[in-house]
Amino acid sequence: MGQVWCRPRQLTKVQNYERDYVQILRPEKRNDNWSSPRWSVPVQNSQPCKYFRNHCAKKYTAYTNMGRVSSMKHSSGRKSVKLKDQDRYIVLSTKRNRCTTAQQVENQFLAASGKQISRKTVARRLRGGGLYARRPVVCVPLIRQHRTACLQWCREHHNWTEQDWACVLFSDESKFSLSSDCRRQLIWRESGTAYRPENIQEKDRYPTCSIMVWAGIMINGRTRLHVVANGTMTVQRYIDEVLLPHVRLFRDAVGDKFVFMDDNATCHRTLAVQNCLNSEDIQRLVWPARSPDLNPIEKVWDALGRQVAGRNYPPTNKNNLIRALTQECDKLPQQLLDNVVQSMVRRVECCITLHGGHITY
Numbered sequence: 455m456g457q458v459w460c461r462p463r464q465l466t467k468v469q470n471y472e473r474d475y476v477q478i479l480r481p482e483k484r485n486d487n488w489s490s491p492r493w494s495v496p497v498q499n500s501q502p503c504k505y506f507r508n509h510c511a512k513k514y515t516a517y518t519n520m521g522r523v524s525s526m527k528h529s530s531g532r533k534s535v536k537l538k539d540q541d542r543y544i545v546l547s548t549k550r551n552r553c554t555t556a557q558q559v560e561n562q563f564l565a566a567s568g569k570q571i572s573r574k575t576v577a578r579r580l581r582g583g584g585l586y587a588r589r590p591v592v593c594v595p596l597i598r599q600h601r602t603a604c605l606q607w608c609r610e611h612h613n614w615t616e617q618d619w620a621c622v623l624f625s626d627e628s629k630f631s632l633s634s635d636c637r638r639q640l641i642w643r644e645s646g647t648a649y650r651p652e653n654i655q656e657k658d659r660y661p662t663c664s665i666m667v668w669a670g671i672m673i674n675g676r677t678r679l680h681v682v683a684n685g686t687m688t689v690q691r692y693i694d695e696v697l698l699p700h701v702r703l704f705r706d707a708v709g710d711k712f713v714f715m716d717d718n719a720t721c722h723r724t725l726a727v728q729n730c731l732n733s734e735d736i737q738r739l740v741w742p743a744r745s746p747d748l749n750p751i752e753k754v755w756d757a758l759g760r761q762v763a764g765r766n767y768p769p770t771n772k773n774n775l776i777r778a779l780t781q782e783c784d785k786l787p788q789q790l791l792d793n794v795v796q797s798m799v800r801r802v803e804c805c806i807t808l809h810g811g812h813i814t815y
Contacts, residue, residue: 543567
């Protein structure tokens with residue numbers, strides 16, 4: 455019968471066997487002493503494994519004393535030399551500066567304690583503290599005035615119900631290009647082949663082909679996706695191509711409770727635009743600056759971009775991009791639009807809780 459030779463630490467073969475499955479034999483005696491270089495442990499339905507003398511002696515002693523060997527805990531390696539306060543220092547220093555690297559934490563720990571640790575040790579300690587390296591969420595920068603204004607606006611609309619928000623038409627412009635600027639797309643490749651031609655995605659520093667679109671959403675309704683010519687929204691175009699042909703129709707359909715929402719773009723906040731809204735008896739919703747996460751239509755733009763990028767044949771030119779955006783926008787379910795509009799109550803509450811900061815929407 456063949457035999458399997460194992461290292462001293464490889465004790466798991468017999469560690470989990472109970473009394474019925476493991477039979478510890480007394481070591482082979484040589485001149486009635488314990489000088490045999492190796493000790494055999496025959497296992498039922500398995501080839502015998504041989505271990506070094508001291509380990510088998512420990513197993514034999516445990517079996518004779520307790521009647522089993524599975525309770526013996528084998529060593530998991532060298533014990534850690536770091537203390538809890540040192541681990542706490544690594545975690546707290548990283549929390550104070552979330553952008554710090556493992557190498558920087560290693561240098562800081564060496565300067566503070568005089569002890570050398572590796573980057574892998576730093577990563578393990580951070581994972582033990584619940585910290586993992588992730589790509590950060592990108593948001594617009596906010597200053598104190600922006601947070602204060604957003605918090606004040608949310609407090610003023612805190613009592614609005616879903617019925618109140620159902621009368622609001624949320625609108626916004628967005629820009630789409632053939633070369634997506636997001637890093638969601640992944641590829642399947644072998645290790646060490648990052649720079650092979652088939653694994654490289656070429657991309658211009660600035661988008662060579664992009665278009666701007668406008669749309670509006672509300673409960674049980676939506677506007678058609680409007681493509682802005684030449685990618686620039688001017689005051690006159692905003693009046694002639696957006697307000698009069700689209701917004702005015704919703705005002706007539708909803709009635710006096712209709713409220714129109716647009717952001718604080720320069721072409722939106724002109725006297726000509728305000729006069730047009732007043733002439734059509736359209737009530738405008740005051741909107742805080744730098745608060746795109748409050749606008750539910752941002753979720754629609756995200757869903758539209760995902761749908762276009764997930765097509766079997768992605769667009770390759772400007773005309774195909776316009777056609778794809780129009781088709782995918784019409785396919786978006788109305789339930790999705792209703793859900794994002796109904797989330798305004800939760801968005802306002804979340805913004806108040808975060809004191810006007812970035813919300814998780």
